[in-house]
Amino acid sequence: MKTTSFVFLASGAFAAMLGAQQAHYLPAEVEAGGRVYTSTCTGCHGPDGDGVAGINFSQGKYRRAASDDDLVRIIVRGIPGTPMAPTGMSEGQAATVVGYLRSMTAAAGASAAGGDAVRGKSLVESKGQCLTCHTIGATGGHAGPALSDIGLQRRSVDLMQSLVTPGGEVRPENRAVRVVMKDGKTIAGRFLNQDTFTIQLIDSTDKLLSIDKSSIRESSLLTTSAMPSYRDTLSAQELEDAVAYLSSLKGRPQ
Amino acid sequence: MKPQRALAVLAAVVVSGAVAGAQVTFDRLLRSASEPDNWLTYSGGTMSQRYSLLTQVTPANVRNLELKWIYQVQSLEKFEATPLVVDGVMYTVSAPNDVIALDAASGRVFWTYSYTPSTLARLCCGRVNRGVAIAGHTIFMGTIDGHLIALDAKSGGLVWNIAVGGARAETGYGFTMAPLVIKDKVIIGSVGGEFGVRGFLAAIDAKTGKEAWRFNTVPGPGDKGHDTWAGDSWKQGGGPLWVTGSYDPDLNLTYWGIGNPGPDWNGDKRAGDNLYTESVVALDADTGALKWHFQFTPHDEFDYDSVQVPVLADITFAGRPRKVMMWANRNGFMYVLDRTSGEFLLGKPFVKTNWTSGLDAKGRPMNVKPVTPEGTLIYPGNQGGTNWYSPSFSPRTGLFYIPSWMDTYSTYIKRPVDYVEGQRFTGALPVMSARMLQPGPLVNRRLPEEGYGAIQAFDPKTGERKWAFNMADMTESGVLSTASDLVFAGGRDGYFFALDAKTGSLLWKASVGGAVSAGPMTYAVGGKQHVAVSAGNALLVYSLRP
Numbered sequence: 001m002k003t004t005s006f007v008f009l010a011s012g013a014f015a016a017m018l019g020a021q022q023a024h025y026l027p028a029e030v031e032a033g034g035r036v037y038t039s040t041c042t043g044c045h046g047p048d049g050d051g052v053a054g055i056n057f058s059q060g061k062y063r064r065a066a067s068d069d070d071l072v073r074i075i076v077r078g079i080p081g082t083p084m085a086p087t088g089m090s091e092g093q094a095a096t097v098v099g100y101l102r103s104m105t106a107a108a109g110a111s112a113a114g115g116d117a118v119r120g121k122s123l124v125e126s127k128g129q130c131l132t133c134h135t136i137g138a139t140g141g142h143a144g145p146a147l148s149d150i151g152l153q154r155r156s157v158d159l160m161q162s163l164v165t166p167g168g169e170v171r172p173e174n175r176a177v178r179v180v181m182k183d184g185k186t187i188a189g190r191f192l193n194q195d196t197f198t199i200q201l202i203d204s205t206d207k208l209l210s211i212d213k214s215s216i217r218e219s220s221l222l223t224t225s226a227m228p229s230y231r232d233t234l235s236a237q238e239l240e241d242a243v244a245y246l247s248s249l250k251g252r253p254q
Numbered sequence: 255m256k257p258q259r260a261l262a263v264l265a266a267v268v269v270s271g272a273v274a275g276a277q278v279t280f281d282r283l284l285r286s287a288s289e290p291d292n293w294l295t296y297s298g299g300t301m302s303q304r305y306s307l308l309t310q311v312t313p314a315n316v317r318n319l320e321l322k323w324i325y326q327v328q329s330l331e332k333f334e335a336t337p338l339v340v341d342g343v344m345y346t347v348s349a350p351n352d353v354i355a356l357d358a359a360s361g362r363v364f365w366t367y368s369y370t371p372s373t374l375a376r377l378c379c380g381r382v383n384r385g386v387a388i389a390g391h392t393i394f395m396g397t398i399d400g401h402l403i404a405l406d407a408k409s410g411g412l413v414w415n416i417a418v419g420g421a422r423a424e425t426g427y428g429f430t431m432a433p434l435v436i437k438d439k440v441i442i443g444s445v446g447g448e449f450g451v452r453g454f455l456a457a458i459d460a461k462t463g464k465e466a467w468r469f470n471t472v473p474g475p476g477d478k479g480h481d482t483w484a485g486d487s488w489k490q491g492g493g494p495l496w497v498t499g500s501y502d503p504d505l506n507l508t509y510w511g512i513g514n515p516g517p518d519w520n521g522d523k524r525a526g527d528n529l530y531t532e533s534v535v536a537l538d539a540d541t542g543a544l545k546w547h548f549q550f551t552p553h554d555e556f557d558y559d560s561v562q563v564p565v566l567a568d569i570t571f572a573g574r575p576r577k578v579m580m581w582a583n584r585n586g587f588m589y590v591l592d593r594t595s596g597e598f599l600l601g602k603p604f605v606k607t608n609w610t611s612g613l614d615a616k617g618r619p620m621n622v623k624p625v626t627p628e629g630t631l632i633y634p635g636n637q638g639g640t641n642w643y644s645p646s647f648s649p650r651t652g653l654f655y656i657p658s659w660m661d662t663y664s665t666y667i668k669r670p671v672d673y674v675e676g677q678r679f680t681g682a683l684p685v686m687s688a689r690m691l692q693p694g695p696l697v698n699r700r701l702p703e704e705g706y707g708a709i710q711a712f713d714p715k716t717g718e719r720k721w722a723f724n725m726a727d728m729t730e731s732g733v734l735s736t737a738s739d740l741v742f743a744g745g746r747d748g749y750f751f752a753l754d755a756k757t758g759s760l761l762w763k764a765s766v767g768g769a770v771s772a773g774p775m776t777y778a779v780g781g782k783q784h785v786a787v788s789a790g791n792a793l794l795v796y797s798l799r800p
Contacts (some may be wrong), residue, residue: 026629028665028685090378092683172699193697195747196725197763221701 025099033100047155060105071098115244149251164228176222277390291778293339296432300501303565304646306776309738310783316752316762318799323361325793333788335385339777351397352379358779365410372399374424378448387430396429416463443495450516450679451489468541481531487524492516493531497561499640508539513559518670519681527552532560546596555625558585582656584638602717605639625666635662636684644732644773653711655733662705721758732773744770
């Protein structure tokens with residue numbers, strides 16, 4: 001009896017401590033953490049956080065961590081004897097990743113699970129006309145980002161949002177550029193890189209171009225997406241099918 | 255070539271090598287301007303103008319600069335060192351702590367000295383080193399694990415290696431700056447502002463390695479300024495040093511910039527101005543006694559380290575000759591101080607700022623914004639309007655050249671933080687519009703309003719901007735100016751370039767294939783002017799096409 005009440009008290013104290021240690025993260029921190037998560041963590045954990053057995057970030061399921069401090073420590077130092085290697089991040093940077101992990105749990109309710117990937121494949125390739133601007137494998141256009149491993153990059157909830165409100169979030173790597181040359185010619189395309197003297201892009205004819213800025217009259221970076229919304233062109237079921245297919249794209253041959 | 259001719263050439267080379275045997279007396283360091291063929295201190299002289307009297311390369315012929323030689327370091331860590339050149343021999347440091355002596359004409363290696371620092375060393379921002387100092391026949395290097403090492407300049411052999419007192423690597427102390435030699439002493443200060451150290455500057459006897467004096471950047475009980483720290487907060491007060499200071503021989507004062515208070519982003523437990531963090535201190539070079547101080551950012555919560563190089567010059571200010579100090583601060587303001595007294599003469603923003611409504615008549619910031627748990631958007635961002643990148647002053651143009659981060663901002667968030675020895679003691683990392691450390695490929699898709707880099711030229715008499723050369727990406731490059739009215743600098747996007755010192759127009763550029771994160775310098779060997787810069791993981795040396 002005494003033992004039981006002790007355990008009860010201890011776990012209660014632990015829960016209180018846990019509450020105290022779960023910080024509130026600002027949207028800017030979550031966004032910064034998300035960028036780090038995508039570049040560093042998705043390879044093993046996947047965009048939905050369910051890539052490692054026994055762990056599911058979207059469901060708040062962890063094997064060895066409870067508090068935010070535990071997570072920061074694991075991200076920085078890794079777990080010896082497991083594939084979880086030290087990341088070399090500062091604790092501050094790791095804390096933003098924890099902010100993102102917590103946000104994944106909060107957003108998980110919205111994930112689409114009822115889609116049919118086979119039907120989705122045909123929608124993406126025909127009715128949706130997605131390959132006009134995106135490549136999957138060796139097929140498709142280059143105005144938008146390649147989708148061959150989009151299932152490793154983005155959560156299904158993000159993919160659904162991109163289909164319904166594509167202008168909502170254009171990542172820096174997906175920005176478009178419009179250049180007017182001194183001779184009046186206009187070049188539009190996907191913005192790849194720039195430095196002080198040159199700008200790199202892939203134009204609408206899929207040509208990789210590096211343009212000397214001294215030959216440019218004006219240029220602008222577009223932060224809005226040229227992608228149409230599929231809210232009205234695809235039914236709710238079709239959207240879920242498309243998301244199911246896109247989520248299945250993990251860089252393997254189709 | 256006939257054998258006899260070859261022998262004669264060989265003899266000439268040997269003779270020039272023998273001439274290069276003179277030792278580097280302190281008098282030579284003070285008169286470095288009289289031997290512009292050499293580059294004898296980190297900033298090219300104890301006044302730290304990073305200005306050279308060499309004039310072989312001019313605005314008219316600079317387009318004929320070409321790569322003379324390249325030395326690729328073994329280390330893939332950040333290369334921030336400015337080399338020294340002494341009578342045809344170049345000395346630089348490959349990160350973290352390997353010293354290399356090279357033939358300045360060809361880049362061939364004479365010797366290397368390899369030092370393996372303790373694995374307990376911990377640095378906030380990379381295992382870097384910014385260069386060495388020389389006195390007599392001895393090279394001095396501070397190490398990231400708190401040692402000062404003296405090497406024989408001819409052989410690279412160890413003369414002595416001391417653990418500087420109290421600089422325990424496992425608690426965050428260490429050295430990344432090039433030391434400064436004054437008279438018979440080697441002066442060096444410790445890093446550790448992100449680990450709650452109590453910073454110090456130490457003067458070490460160049461011959462014996464014994465400590466001659468020490469200045470604690472956070473005053474202890476009984477010391478003046480101690481009351482600017484609440485409770486015991488001074489014990490982990492920070493105040494690191496990581497960039498080389500300056501020396502005025504007429505005043506016998508040495509000037510040093512001091513970094514952030516600990517913890518960086520939450521000042522709640524260190525109520526007060528937190529002297530001498532975010533200040534410049536003027537110290538008696540013989541005793542280390544404090545003559546005056548000027549604090550740029552009292553009670554800082556934005557990580558605006560004031561570690562910049564103090565640039566000394568004698569100019570006419572408001573109609574009378576003044577001994578001034580020019581200072582482009584990480585907090586986004588450019589200052590001109592009287593260096594005899596520390597009197598504030600001028601202070602104006604050189605980038606977008608919103609953390610203060612402005613400076614009062616004594617140079618103190620007014621209406622400073624608080625950091626809040628909800629987040630506070632602050633210009634300039636955490637990396638500042640500038641940082642440790644060496645500025646330059648040209649006595650010919652009278653202009654002060656500042657490597658600048660334009661229009662950057664950060665959201666600062668106040669979070670509780672407790673001190674644990676050896677662990678980071680900072681508070682929440684601010685969210686930055688421009689990344690602070692840029693590893694990996696140089697891909698830049700930033701919008702202009704998310705920040706860009708520039709080299710800016712200001713008139714220190716008025717604070718007026720004369721010109722700016724804008725870059726698509728940030729810059730961690732120092733600036734070199736020359737008596738032929740050239741300005742050399744580079745940037746993160748992998749160019750090294752020459753500008754007209756009067757107008758800022760681009761005269762020459764070279765693609766260097768990596769970020770320039772060091773100060774350029776110039777020297778002459780064999781009657782030929784060379785310009786050197788570290789970029790990426792290589793040291794590149796340029797001279798005029800024959």
